[in-house]
Amino acid sequence: MGSGNRQKLDNPVMEWVDSRLPVFTMMQKEYGVFPTPKNFNYFWNFGAIAMVMLITMIVTGIALAMHYTAHADYAFDSVERIMRDVNGGWLLRYLHANGASFFFIAVYIHIFRGMYYGSYKQPRELLWMLGVLIFLLMMATAFMGYVLPWGQMSFWGATVITNLFSAIPMVGDSIVTLLWGGFSVDNPTLNRFYALHYLLPFVIVGVVFLHVWALHVTGSNNPLGIEPKGPQDTLPFHPYYTMKDTFGLLAFLIVYAAFTFFMPNALGHPDNYIPADPLVTPAHIVPEWYFLPFYAILRAVTFDIGIPFTDIVLIPAKLGGVLAMFGSIAILFVFPFLDKHPVRSSRFRPWYRPALLLFVVTVLVLGVCGGKPAEGFWVPLSQLGTVYYFAFFLVLIPFFNKKEPVLELPPSINDAVLKKNEKAA
Amino acid sequence: MKNFFLTAIAAFCLAVPSVQAADTGHIELPDIEWSFDGPFGTYDRAALQRGFQVYKQVCSACHSMDHLAYRNLSALGYNDDEIKAIAADYSRMDGPDDEGEMFERPMRPSDNFKNPYANEKQARYANNGALPPDMSLITKARVGGANYLYGLLTGYVEPPEGFEISEGQHYNAVMAGHKIAMAAPLSDDVVAYEDGSPTTVDQYARDVSHFLMWAAEPKMEDRKRMGVMVILFLLAFAGIMYKVKKKIWADVKK
Incomplete structure (x- = not known):
């Protein structure tokens, strides 16, 4: 962040500011001439897209907060008032509600890209871990945001998820009481969730800042997974990637707008248009779609884990499910340290690539399982999915470390790009 | 070609529909x-x-x-007088008045x-x-x-035969x-x-x-009308940016 060898700026006002606080020099260095591998594909758009979605959520969210009433008796009505009587209120709310979904879509694709091209590997381990932290914060924020309209799914979703913490031995019940602010999900719960829902996005902004900072230290990975070897391998960020990102962003926004304006409730649950009623439990309590894979993992553990041939239960089913669910995120944190294979990109990893694609299919299947009632063949299917989810990290990755062949990598990015274009010509 | 393939996958990921539509059974x-x-x-x-x-x-x-509220009925094509008349068919409690008493009055469009x-x-x-x-x-x-x-x-x-209704x-x-x-x-x-x-x-x-x-x-009609404009704008803007991106990148990969 230091000014280093600062070049004098022509504009006297900019120069006055820059000599005291080198913001222009920094922007020029980090977003103007920042050397970026020249072989990005469109998967590299999703970081910028996620950033735009974060800003969209904060802007619409602050405007919504001006009209929302965080009280169990008034929350539902105040949301309806926003929809009916506040100027442009329906637009704000639908942008915000669908924005959450599209933020997750962008981030899921962003995470997939990181896994596919090995962006988590040395020297980008911390960059990846900060990303997982952002993902975790997003999940907490989204969960608490979904509670705020105080509909049936808000209330019962909050009840189910907060109750999970009661599975923790010794302190579980105290934690749940603390989360609720009482002895059931009620007005104090709504109030603290609202306060935290307003706070956490700004924490996310802070961690995003660290995430981007770390990125600008190591530089971006690229589809070949080999480091740039010189100027012939890179392009200045502006205008090449500013323009490419803008195009990709607009394509993404078209889909986002299509949902917001033409099927704004397609990703939500009809039950959330019924005011919360502590006396009526919905037939199927389901979280928002972006949590469904983790919800399936939670429900996949239907058995107590104990010492065989005795009645001693070490981990009751509920705790097992909770551990599995949190474990499925925690394992992402340590992913860079599990995978020690020297090659980054899946393009040059004949074994990792199909295993990862199967992993993606597994997560999608788990998502479907999470949306279904926990009965019939959905239960063994969830269990199968859960087993592969963890086996991918704990069995296959260590196995690949030892046995997966190391293919020959192209000598440089430029070389590979030239060769590809020769072929295409 | 490979880029196109990856782009297609990315687009497909975006298009994965909601999987949580509640089960309506049979x-x-x-x-x-x-x-x-x-x-x-x-x-x-x-x-x-x-x-x-x-x-x-x-x-x-x-x-x-x-x-x-009765005022919302203007969206159905009723004029102000008609809405006043519809509302006035009902009454509600209001107050307290200057003497501290609650009183019943005919409803107004704002009710x-x-x-x-x-x-x-x-x-x-x-x-x-x-x-x-x-x-x-x-x-x-x-x-x-x-x-x-x-x-x-x-x-x-x-009801089908044998279906018990209390x-x-x-x-x-x-x-x-x-x-x-x-x-x-x-x-x-x-x-x-x-x-x-x-x-x-x-x-x-x-x-x-x-x-x-x-x-x-x-607000559905407003929403769809705005949606058409927004999508058209985004399409046009995306088209322009696609051309801009192509032109800027034309001198790279040669």
């Missing part, structure tokens, strides 16, 4: 062609007015619509729809313990929306569990239409479902 909902379907669909003002008439004369005896019951207890007492749900959001609060509502209102058919319950083809506390609310000729539309259960059910879709989503 219940088949009717599929009515509504004027408000599709990206350019709008409400039919005549149907909305007829639907409001059905709500007012039939449903409102038991079902509240707390989120609507919310009259709730048929003073409170939930009274509503349950009058309905055999069942609570008639508020109608403001009913089409958005049920899987299938207006189709579900139409199916429910026309779904009072003979007292105060009625068989309905669409209701979850096929048991509903509400007796068939509509029958032919219960509401006199002024525009010559058929006075049948089918027509009543269509009209009132149409009206309740509007009640749940009154």
Whole structure:
């Protein structure tokens, strides 16, 4: 962040500011001439897209907060008032509600890209871990945001998820009481969730800042997974990637707008248009779609884990499910340290690539399982999915470390790009 | 080519539809062609007015619509005087006045729809313990929306052989569990239409479902109109940016 060898700026006002606080020099260095591998594909758009979605959520969210009433008796009505009587209120709310979904879509694709091209590997381990932290914060924020309209799914979703913490031995019940602010999900719960829902996005902004900072230290990975070897391998960020990102962003926004304006409730649950009623439990309590894979993992553990041939239960089913669910995120944190294979990109990893694609299919299947009632063949299917989810990290990755062949990598990015274009010509 | 392939995967990921639509079991909902379907669909003002008439004369005896005010009826094509007259048919408690007394007065356009019951207890007492749900959001609060509502209102058919119905319950083809506390609310000729539309259960059910879709989503027409503009703008902007990107990148990869 230091000014280093600062070049004098022509504009006297900019120069006055820059000599005291080198913001222009920094922007020029980090977003103007920042050397970026020249072989990005469109998967590299999703970081910028996620950033735009974060800003969209904060802007619409602050405007919504001006009209929302965080009280169990008034929350539902105040949301309806926003929809009916506040100027442009329906637009704000639908942008915000669908924005959450599209933020997750962008981030899921962003995470997939990181896994596919090995962006988590040395020297980008911390960059990846900060990303997982952002993902975790997003999940907490989204969960608490979904509670705020105080509909049936808000209330019962909050009840189910907060109750999970009661599975923790010794302190579980105290934690749940603390989360609720009482002895059931009620007005104090709504109030603290609202306060935290307003706070956490700004924490996310802070961690995003660290995430981007770390990125600008190591530089971006690229589809070949080999480091740039010189100027012939890179392009200045502006205008090449500013323009490419803008195009990709607009394509993404078209889909986002299509949902917001033409099927704004397609990703939500009809039950959330019924005011919360502590006396009526919905037939199927389901979280928002972006949590469904983790919800399936939670429900996949239907058995107590104990010492065989005795009645001693070490981990009751509920705790097992909770551990599995949190474990499925925690394992992402340590992913860079599990995978020690020297090659980054899946393009040059004949074994990792199909295993990862199967992993993606597994997560999608788990998502479907999470949306279904926990009965019939959905239960063994969830269990199968859960087993592969963890086996991918704990069995296959260590196995690949030892046995997966190391293919020959192209000598440089430029070389590979030239060769590809020769072929295409 | 490979880039195109990856882009296609990315686009596909975006298109993965919602997988959480609640399980409606084996219940088949009717599929009515509504004027408000599709990206350019709008409400039919005549149907909305007829639907409001059905709500007012039939449903409102038991079902509240707390989120609507009489002023909202201007969207149905009623003028100010008509709305004043509709509101004035009802009265509410107001006050306290200058002497500290509560008083009853006729409703005004700014008042919310009259709730048929003073409170939930009274509503349950009058309905055999069942609570008639508020109608403001009913089409958005049920899987299938207006189709579900139409199916429910026309779904009072003979129960299959051996189906047990307890007292105060009625068989309905669409209701979850096929048991509903509400007796068939509509029958032919219960509401006199002024525009010559058929006075049948089918027509009543269509009209009132149409009206309740509007009640749940009154800003739908604004939303779709804005949506068309937004999508056109984004398409044009994306087209321009695609060309810009192509031109800027033209001198790279050679």
